[in-house]
Amino acid sequence: MILLGTGGNRKTDEADARHVAQVALFRPDLRQVAAEDQTTILRLLTERRDDLVHERTRVLNRLHAVLRDLLPGGVATGLSADKAAAAMKRIRPVTATDNCRRDVARDLLADLRRLDRLVKDNEIRMREALAATRTTLTSLRGLGTALAAKVLGHVGDVTRFPTEQHFASYTGSAPLDASSGNNVRHRLNTRGNRALNSVLHVIAVVQIRDGGRGQEYYQRKIAEGKTPSEVRRALKRRLSNVVYRIMKRDHRTQLAQAARHTVAL
Template sequence: MEAAHHDVIGVDPHKSSLTAAALETDETTSATRRFALNKGTGPAVLAWAARFEDVLFAVEGAQGLGRGISQFLLSQGHDVLDVPSTLSMKARVLHAGGGRKTDAADARAVGWVAQHHEGLRSVATEDHAEILDLLTRQRDGLQGERTRALNRLHDLFRDLIPGGVPRGLTLTRGRAALRGLRPATAIGQTRRDLARDLIGEVARLEKLTDDYERRIAEELQASGTSLMGLQCISTIMAGKILGEVGDVRRFRSAGHFASYTGAAPLDTSSGDNLRQRLNPGGNRRLNSVLHVMAVCQIQHGGLGRDYYLKKLAEGKTPRKARRALKRRLSNVIYRKILKDLSTGASANS
């Protein structure tokens, strides 16, 4: 979207307030205003912005603190650009000639970025991707709570049973171990009661996890994705991918997508020395999905294993060969999501 032909309103959001700055096409600031966040914030921003013509909104962190105002502006028919905080910070330093930071300065910096940066993503109305992101994160949180509960249960069984219980404790094994316990002391009885409560907690968490997995599967079916057709992509993994990616069209190429997932290596060449190193950045949830997918394909055979063995034959170490496979799988996922998008668009036309 070309921002240079619009008056731009940069928005710097916070937990309890947001600051808006209106910039004309020559970068001069027409007005700034701070708004307290409440039910009337959205209408108040639009009423204040009504004095400006052909306005384009730019919000810092439209997927984070700026989500609420961004979605409201979209619902009212306005175009909204998502400005990363790293870009607005650099713009503020360059324009102001220093590091002085105020909410008004941040809002102006957001507007400056929107006026000059051509690669900004247009905010889209929340859809299946946002629902999947919420559901998969909640499911992962429940899994973490279950693991912590089982670890505490292990500690109790260690004191209740000589030698404790074997690794791989599950709800069924925990119930079986608890069934034969008859502690003779008050301390032992207290530990047994705590263990019984933890087993009930694990049962509750597992039921909730199953419910969320069912909802994720239903949402994936409604989205029309075909990601589960790829080898070693489970329902949960597909939900994480779509939830994190959102609108895949925001990535200009497979290389841009691979950089976002952390699967593309970083170039560290200098002079005649050509080197690349592991990218420690990128989206770690997506990188984890790629890792699990790569390890699964290596173990179970197929095209992924063939590619891995080819890289080993070329002299790469197992770790580097696995990284190369992750990079290739990133391309496969990118093309698959794009194909699903084009197929869905064709079906709806």
């Protein structure tokens, strides 16, 4: 590593690449380079979906604000393209300013419909790409298509994590010790992959709300005197283990299927 820490202003991309290669020669434990696979496609699709959803939210908020200035009392929350179109039929512009607002609202409605189509198309492609991986992640309560695709897209090859603890560290679900004396406490871990941490949070919230083992665990820990935040963090840690085990099991299954296929040939 000394090679990478020297050079100062003499460093160039070519020199950096040479130094990295020389260091790698003496590190046989480094992860092997592999060709991009279905998980890369899933990550691209999930990132695209996030961008589309954020843009849709921005357009929807702007449309809501414009309609508020055009209609007495505005429009209700939970606005959609169809609801906005129905509301706009009641608009009767009086001034040139109101005419401009109506034109802007029409443009925003067109943008919203376009984004709705793009989100729907993205979800179809994501569902097809997820099916090609033959994952069983969606069997976990609270883990739907979009979240499963995000997990696979960010994790990639699960075998690069030798243990559940390594995986939990990567997802940022391993709480940090904040104990003092006999008072055992843990605090939030803000490190790790925040996208995966967010996925675990959604699963935990859904399980706490909808019942099952997650809700039972939550209620039991609350009864023991733990705070809701502490229990959610602990549940996320347990869910991290579950996700890891499912992915490891899927990996073993796919290896066995590949081996049987090779023998059959």
